[in-house]
Amino acid sequence: MTDLTNLTVAQIRDGHRAGDFSAVEVAEAFNANVAGAKLLNAFIVETPEHALAAAKAADADRAAGTLKPLSGVPIGMKDLFATNGVQTTAASHMLEGFVPRYESTVSAKLWDAGCGMLGKLNLDQFAMGSSNETSYFGNVISPWKRNDGGNAALAPGGSSGGSSTAIAARLCPAATGTDTGGSIRQPAAFTGISGIKPTYGRCSRWGIVAFASSLDQAGPMARDVRDCAIMLENMAGFDPKDATSLDMAVPNWEAALSSDLKGKTVGIPKEYRLEGIDPDIDAMWDAGIAMLKDAGADVVEISLPHTKYALPAYYIIAPAEASSNLARYDGVRYGLRDLPDGAGLQDMYAATRADGFGPEVKRRIMIGTYVLSAGFYDAYYTQAQKVRTLIARDFEQAFGVCDVILAPTAPSAAFGLGEKMADPLAMYLNDVFAVPASLAGLPAMSVPAALNREGLPLGLQIIGKAFDEQGVLNAGLAIEERAGFNARAEKWW
Amino acid sequence: MSDYRIKGETGEWEVVIGLEVHAQVTSNAKLFSGAATAFGAEPNTQVSLVDAAMPGMLPVPNRECIRQAVRTGMAIEAQINKYSRFDRKNYFYADLPQGYQISQLYHPIVGEGSLTIAADEKAGIPTDKAIGVERIHVEQDAGKLMHDQHPTMSYVDLNRSGVALMEIVSRPDMRSPAEAGAYVRKLRSILRYVGSCDGNMEEGSMRADVNVSVRKPGDEFGTRTETKNVNSVRFVMAVIEGEAKRQVELIESGGTVVQETRLYDPDRNETRSMRSKEDAHDYRYFPDPDLLPLILDDDFLAECRDSLPELPDAKRARYLAAGISPYNADVLTAEVEAARWFDTLLDAGAKPVAAANWVTSELFGALNRMGRDISDSPVSPEHAAELLALVADGTISGTIAKAVFEKMLESGDAAGVIVERDGLKQTSDTGAIEAEIAKILTANADKVEQYKGGKEALFGFFVGQTMKAMQGKANPQVVNELLKKALG
Numbered sequence: 001m002t003d004l005t006n007l008t009v010a011q012i013r014d015g016h017r018a019g020d021f022s023a024v025e026v027a028e029a030f031n032a033n034v035a036g037a038k039l040l041n042a043f044i045v046e047t048p049e050h051a052l053a054a055a056k057a058a059d060a061d062r063a064a065g066t067l068k069p070l071s072g073v074p075i076g077m078k079d080l081f082a083t084n085g086v087q088t089t090a091a092s093h094m095l096e097g098f099v100p101r102y103e104s105t106v107s108a109k110l111w112d113a114g115c116g117m118l119g120k121l122n123l124d125q126f127a128m129g130s131s132n133e134t135s136y137f138g139n140v141i142s143p144w145k146r147n148d149g150g151n152a153a154l155a156p157g158g159s160s161g162g163s164s165t166a167i168a169a170r171l172c173p174a175a176t177g178t179d180t181g182g183s184i185r186q187p188a189a190f191t192g193i194s195g196i197k198p199t200y201g202r203c204s205r206w207g208i209v210a211f212a213s214s215l216d217q218a219g220p221m222a223r224d225v226r227d228c229a230i231m232l233e234n235m236a237g238f239d240p241k242d243a244t245s246l247d248m249a250v251p252n253w254e255a256a257l258s259s260d261l262k263g264k265t266v267g268i269p270k271e272y273r274l275e276g277i278d279p280d281i282d283a284m285w286d287a288g289i290a291m292l293k294d295a296g297a298d299v300v301e302i303s304l305p306h307t308k309y310a311l312p313a314y315y316i317i318a319p320a321e322a323s324s325n326l327a328r329y330d331g332v333r334y335g336l337r338d339l340p341d342g343a344g345l346q347d348m349y350a351a352t353r354a355d356g357f358g359p360e361v362k363r364r365i366m367i368g369t370y371v372l373s374a375g376f377y378d379a380y381y382t383q384a385q386k387v388r389t390l391i392a393r394d395f396e397q398a399f400g401v402c403d404v405i406l407a408p409t410a411p412s413a414a415f416g417l418g419e420k421m422a423d424p425l426a427m428y429l430n431d432v433f434a435v436p437a438s439l440a441g442l443p444a445m446s447v448p449a450a451l452n453r454e455g456l457p458l459g460l461q462i463i464g465k466a467f468d469e470q471g472v473l474n475a476g477l478a479i480e481e482r483a484g485f486n487a488r489a490e491k492w493w
Numbered sequence: 494m495s496d497y498r499i500k501g502e503t504g505e506w507e508v509v510i511g512l513e514v515h516a517q518v519t520s521n522a523k524l525f526s527g528a529a530t531a532f533g534a535e536p537n538t539q540v541s542l543v544d545a546a547m548p549g550m551l552p553v554p555n556r557e558c559i560r561q562a563v564r565t566g567m568a569i570e571a572q573i574n575k576y577s578r579f580d581r582k583n584y585f586y587a588d589l590p591q592g593y594q595i596s597q598l599y600h601p602i603v604g605e606g607s608l609t610i611a612a613d614e615k616a617g618i619p620t621d622k623a624i625g626v627e628r629i630h631v632e633q634d635a636g637k638l639m640h641d642q643h644p645t646m647s648y649v650d651l652n653r654s655g656v657a658l659m660e661i662v663s664r665p666d667m668r669s670p671a672e673a674g675a676y677v678r679k680l681r682s683i684l685r686y687v688g689s690c691d692g693n694m695e696e697g698s699m700r701a702d703v704n705v706s707v708r709k710p711g712d713e714f715g716t717r718t719e720t721k722n723v724n725s726v727r728f729v730m731a732v733i734e735g736e737a738k739r740q741v742e743l744i745e746s747g748g749t750v751v752q753e754t755r756l757y758d759p760d761r762n763e764t765r766s767m768r769s770k771e772d773a774h775d776y777r778y779f780p781d782p783d784l785l786p787l788i789l790d791d792d793f794l795a796e797c798r799d800s801l802p803e804l805p806d807a808k809r810a811r812y813l814a815a816g817i818s819p820y821n822a823d824v825l826t827a828e829v830e831a832a833r834w835f836d837t838l839l840d841a842g843a844k845p846v847a848a849a850n851w852v853t854s855e856l857f858g859a860l861n862r863m864g865r866d867i868s869d870s871p872v873s874p875e876h877a878a879e880l881l882a883l884v885a886d887g888t889i890s891g892t893i894a895k896a897v898f899e900k901m902l903e904s905g906d907a908a909g910v911i912v913e914r915d916g917l918k919q920t921s922d923t924g925a926i927e928a929e930i931a932k933i934l935t936a937n938a939d940k941v942e943q944y945k946g947g948k949e950a951l952f953g954f955f956v957g958q959t960m961k962a963m964q965g966k967a968n969p970q971v972v973n974e975l976l977k978k979a980l981g
Contacts (some may be wrong), residue, residue: 080550095548102542104549207549214782242891243784282836323535324581327592332649345587345647352812372583381779 004029005170009073009227010254012173016058016072023072027055027116028225030074033171034118039493042156042166044079044137045087046119054116061114068114070234076166079120080127081107081218082094082207086117091125091135094329094336094356104207105111105239106176106218113234118172121162125358126186126326127183127211129432131420132161134360139417142191143169143489147455150278154414154456157187163221164191168489172229174222178208180215181314181436182410185446188221189459192448192487194476195221196228199466200441201246203232204239210325212318213244215438225447229253232469248467256470259478266475267402271307272433274411280409280452288406288449288460288479294369295478300402304394309387310436315428316371316384317439322361323368329356363424392440399465404475407433409446409459437463447476448485457487497617497669499707501741506707509714509735510673511665512729513702514680516565516690517634518558524633524657525552525595532696536650544655546590551783554579558657558788561689562602562631563797564800565659566689568804570627571606573794577630578786580971583777587649588636596632596660598778602787605627609806611823616671624676625664634658652971659690662851665704665714670730677726678827684804685829700724703757705736706750715740716750720757720764724850732757736764808832815845821853830868841878848881855895859902865928872901891919921968923975928970929962930955930979944980950977 160177164187177184179197188195203218220231319366331352338351371380464472525541706717
């Protein structure tokens, strides 16, 4: 029998529906892979019983003829989504042992669609990081190795590093991610998988531990474009509990998938050509342009003139919001409480927050507090908001002449763990191509396009118009079909 | 112009007052969550996941709270901002689960408006005076700390956490405690008419931050202090009086007033410093990224306007136009329940002037005696209208009416029923009256002689005798006419 863990979401769904295998068999196969991959540290909590229970229900539903859209598909859940009865930590000491009595809207939708949960996936603490090295529960290790014969442990990207590693290592066929400034796309690119951040507001933020509210957006990560479409259909939808939720019908993205790009125009932003960038990145980008032309698209150069201000603006807005969003972790009602002997309220705040937050989280809280403080607000926050408006306008103007934009997802392939932790600015530069679409709230995805000379995956990013996830997925599919990316990490764990 | 002055050693000082009134919005649910808002519930029984700021929880604006703020703005003829926005006010405190209060700093929902306080000679307000309102914004209330539950710990009750408040910020337009008192009373009256706040100051539904400064008349504004959370009209006036005196004494003894936040202690009737400007928090206000800007459309605004009731000033003007005395008009319009009761009475056909006199004397007197509010008056406006109609059409006399009213209070029966049952109807039956008159004149022939001889004062005697014979039920006018004819 084929290894069920090599199947995609669509193959599991269809195979289960056709009776080729049972959902329990699928769940057991993935549970076994999860149990055998402790070295990767992709999961904070494993929930094999949850996956099995959903699988049994799926098999029963098949017998009863009441199959759901994702019956029999087990997935991984980023540990930023509140899961009823299952510890939810945001990879922080602050929330270690916190068990919510509520279910996030996105995870609830997936369970309703028939999915089972294999476990809660590791991530950068409070989703702050680009390498999954800020987790309180330890680094996630990418399944990928360089082809230089060395054994360096590589970063799976971040913040959805548990998700990317788990999918690349066949621990789950798909997983949820969240993307604030590249946290779905960059880890997807680093591990040779696909991931889409939909238009801001497509997926409800209710029940997702907040990082930066105006940027946070959930999305799926999976092995291919079709799986991303299937997953997203089952995650998206209007939610009256989220005031920023889009009140729009969810299209049937999977059914409308088409890699025929005739009549479409692809924009190539000249400002994304960075001097001194890894030539493999530029080569992949050029190859991607050729692929889209081959799919029938016209290609035009476009200008997004404010691109260089995006990263600085992002690193003002996101920390500003985070500094406020994370104020609720104060030791009063839930999570960690550090109450030294004889301590008063202020002492408790100080001790709890000093102990509960990791260094990167503290850095961002301090940056955010600084940029919002009296006397600095206009110079930083107000300025950054203006930049954000200008960046959104750049995209609007560009979409006057093109339908989607093609760019690299990240400026490099995966780097080694520890290589960039000493230099936050170098780490932040990882998101240079991802952040503009986040600031503009646009749908964007990463698809694997090539291996670099070190044998590591590289991803191409497609950015679309607001609400045009279909255009993004279709362009992604066109690349996927032509790139023929089928490399996978050799099992060493 | 108010002539209220603090007499200091260096001369007279004028007091400048501005008020920030926090009014709890009347709504079943909180500003951003579905939790209930009833007063006096067991601690932490009206707390949603949002109010407790659990991870991943999001605020969703409550349409009714927004509507009430807009209607309030309209009631003071304020500018309604079709675009407004929520901001976060960041600070740490145990009663503030989110670590920030959602408020509106930069773009409040209501802009400039004003309300008029009525002239009150006795209170030193010689003419009607308009008091400017700078803005109204909506914001969340905090929870409550309880310090008396445990020897070393404080307990937190989050029932109030997230309840909607309107902050109504006046211009520094008031110049005496009386004006400030009148402003708060007028504001409370309007809020209660509109139905946007129950105005219950004891339960904390309305409380004021009192800004006071002093200056020599004609000088620039002095430095102000802000006394927080004052929860009655009387205390507001006491704070102003005390704080103005304190500032004058301070300045005259060579000190300077520092901008600071003060607390009022009603037991000692004094304020004390809470924190100075230097210790003030940096609240790091910024637009709440969980909430989109609030855009009000024309249909929504039209509904808000159409649903406004007649407001106190308009009502008072209507009463005056109907001939009701200014005093009665004031009394009848002060509380919305009384005004509503009175309007129902008018709708049932009562004549305005007589009805106003009757309500302010007979009805209020009776309610006072019974310790009841007009909202649970044992006599309905419809029954009262019937009573007044019986007087107006001569069926019963004013004297009988008082007796009938007493019986109505006791039994709850309608006036007509009582009059019929107890045979209290006034008679205009000329035959019966003439017969009695004839008997009386015969029995008092001597007095008839005297009357005819010029002692006209005796006419009253004959009226009295006739009324007595008729057991008070004869129509006095008919009696007069028939007597004049008989004595003629």
